[in-house]
Amino acid sequence: DAGVIQSPRHEVTEMGQEVTLRCKPISGHNSLFWYRQTMMRGLELLIYFNNNVPIDDSGMPEDRFSAKMPNASFSTLKIQPSEPRDSAVYFCASSQDINYGYTFGSGTRLTVV
Amino acid sequence: DAKTTQPPSMDCAEGRAANLPCNHSTISGNEYVYWYRQIHSQGPQYIIHGLKNNETNEMASLIITEDRKSSTLILPHATLRDTAVYYCIVSPYGGATNKLIFGTGTLLAVQP
Numbered sequence: 001d002a003g004v005i006q007s008p009r010h011e012v013t014e015m016g017q018e019v020t021l022r023c024k025p026i027s028g029h030n031s032l033f034w035y036r037q038t039m040m041r042g043l044e045l046l047i048y049f050n051n052n053v054p055i056d057d058s059g060m061p062e063d064r065f066s067a068k069m070p071n072a073s074f075s076t077l078k079i080q081p082s083e084p085r086d087s088a089v090y091f092c093a094s095s096q097d098i099n100y101g102y103t104f105g106s107g108t109r110l111t112v113v
Numbered sequence: 114d115a116k117t118t119q120p121p122s123m124d125c126a127e128g129r130a131a132n133l134p135c136n137h138s139t140i141s142g143n144e145y146v147y148w149y150r151q152i153h154s155q156g157p158q159y160i161i162h163g164l165k166n167n168e169t170n171e172m173a174s175l176i177i178t179e180d181r182k183s184s185t186l187i188l189p190h191a192t193l194r195d196t197a198v199y200y201c202i203v204s205p206y207g208g209a210t211n212k213l214i215f216g217t218g219t220l221l222a223v224q225p
Contacts, residue, residue: 004156033212043157043200043215056212091156101147102213104156 004105006092012111018080021108024073025094033102034067034077035091043091049075082112116140117201122220125195131188133219135201138182143205146177147213148186150197157200157215160186191223 005024013019025032033048047057049069057067064083069075079086089109093102118136125131137146147162161168161175163184168175174187188195200218205211 031211035215042217043151045212045214048212093156101159101162102149102157104158107156 004092004094004103006090006105006108008108009106010109010111012113013082015083015112016081017112018078019082019086019110019112021077021090021092021110023075023077023092023105025075025092026103027073029094029096029103030072031095032069032075033093033095034075035093035104036088037091037107038088046077079110082110084112086110087112116203116214117216119199119201119216119219121217122222124222124224125188125191127193127223127225128190131191131195131221131223133186133188133199133201133221134183135186136183137201137203140181140203141205144203145205146175146181146184147202147204148173148175149200149202149213149215150195151200151218152194152197160199191221193223193225195221196223197221 007022031050034046035043036046037043046059047067048055052069065079067077089107091104091107093104095102145162145164148160149157151157160172161170163175163177177184198218198220200215202213204213
């Protein structure tokens with residue numbers, strides 16, 4: 001079991017560029033969550049999916065952010081255009097429906113300059 | 114809205130038990146208590162969860178008061194590797210609407 005796999009681990013981009021973060025959940029898990037972590041705001045839930053369907057995206061900060069889950073083994077979080085205030089660590093997590101516990105990935109550290 | 118209250122930081126001597134308190138006085142009947150921890154630069158890690166009975170696993174024990182308004186996470190023999198931020202979260206169990214909202218947690222520093 002390789003756990004939740006996120007890519008890239010680090011991303012540095014210029015303001016205005018499009019950024020795509022990727023996540024592969026654990027096989028058999030049917031819920032997927034995107035979180036963002038900053039020093040100022042802590043861990044924030046952005047969006048989560050159940051059986052590939054977005055359930056709650058109320059945490060997505062603005063229209064520049066979008067997330068998709070085209071199948072059970074892949075999800076993306078896209079920021080277009082990126083801004084310096086988007087700099088953060090973005091975590092993906094997955095769980096089984098009964099929520100025994102979330103398993104988090106190692107995160108993507110995004111820096112927008 | 115914060116559903117739990119935790120001390121911002123605690124110290125513990127290596128080899129001793131670490132007892133981390135959490136107050137959740139507004140917990141609902143269908144809400145579980147979850148504990149996660151986050152070691153520096155890593156993703157959060159699930160520790161344990163419970164409804165009203167005390168729970169124990171290989172990592173820790175969870176003691177929930179009878180009125181369910183507070184709980185304590187116990188690490189029986191803390192090591193330096195247990196230094197982390199510990200989050201106490203209350204949330205309904207299961208289902209597509211379940212989600213975990215993290216607060217600020219307790220920074221546990223295990224001292225040699």
